Amino acid sequence: MVEILEEVHRRLSRLPKHPGPLAKGLKEALLEVRRVVEAVAPWLLSGVQLPPEGQLLQDAWQLREGKVPKNGAYAFWLHQALRLVSWPEASRASSGGDWQERCPSCGGFPDVGYLDAEGRRFHVCAFCDTQFRSMRLACPYCGETHPGRLAYYEENPYRIHVCRSCGERFVLQDLRLKAHLDLPALRARAAWYALAEENDVEV
Ligand SMILES: [Zn+2]
Numbered sequence: 001m002v003e004i005l006e007e008v009h010r011r012l013s014r015l016p017k018h019p020g021p022l023a024k025g026l027k028e029a030l031l032e033v034r035r036v037v038e039a040v041a042p043w044l045l046s047g048v049q050l051p052p053e054g055q056l057l058q059d060a061w062q063l064r065e066g067k068v069p070k071n072g073a074y075a076f077w078l079h080q081a082l083r084l085v086s087w088p089e090a091s092r093a094s095s096g097g098d099w100q101e102r103c104p105s106c107g108g109f110p111d112v113g114y115l116d117a118e119g120r121r122f123h124v125c126a127f128c129d130t131q132f133r134s135m136r137l138a139c140p141y142c143g144e145t146h147p148g149r150l151a152y153y154e155e156n157p158y159r160i161h162v163c164r165s166c167g168e169r170f171v172l173q174d175l176r177l178k179a180h181l182d183l184p185a186l187r188a189r190a191a192w193y194a195l196a197e198e199n200d201v202e203v
């Protein structure tokens, strides 16, 4: 299962960008993502319909701001397509909030991260893969900093952080335990934990 997710992420990571107008680029990107996913994991997007364009663009803006659509498959599809389009410059200044967990290059939120050789924590932008230094103890989604509401467990070389305030989880790879950072593999691992949680199965 995690191998299939890894293959999906590996193929998606090789897709070309779609420059040009956002609405047009996004539509093309959505089709391309669907084509790639269906070649490897047809079940992943089966039954997911795209909303009308107005709703689609609104969902896209919200996702860029960190508000993820409830339907997990749709959220995945839209997120992967957004990775392929260039986001309007104007929106970047407004993102961020008062905790510094936004990508310095595109304003996006991080989806995975790692601990470097010195144990310092870095996050990887969910949209453009820029890697940036992170605050050690804060939820990247809601900004929670209270230690009692932030927990993590280890499955070497991974560390899975769980935020009790927003319920989100965040997967880090400890490079001291496995030095090679393979983003498609790490993202597949994060998706696997999320799916396991959704289906309430043991991982
Ligand atoms: Zn970015």
Ligand SMILES: [Zn+2]
Residues within 6 Å of the ligand: 139, 140, 141, 142, 143, 144, 163, 164, 165, 166, 167, 168
């Ligand atoms: Zn949180």
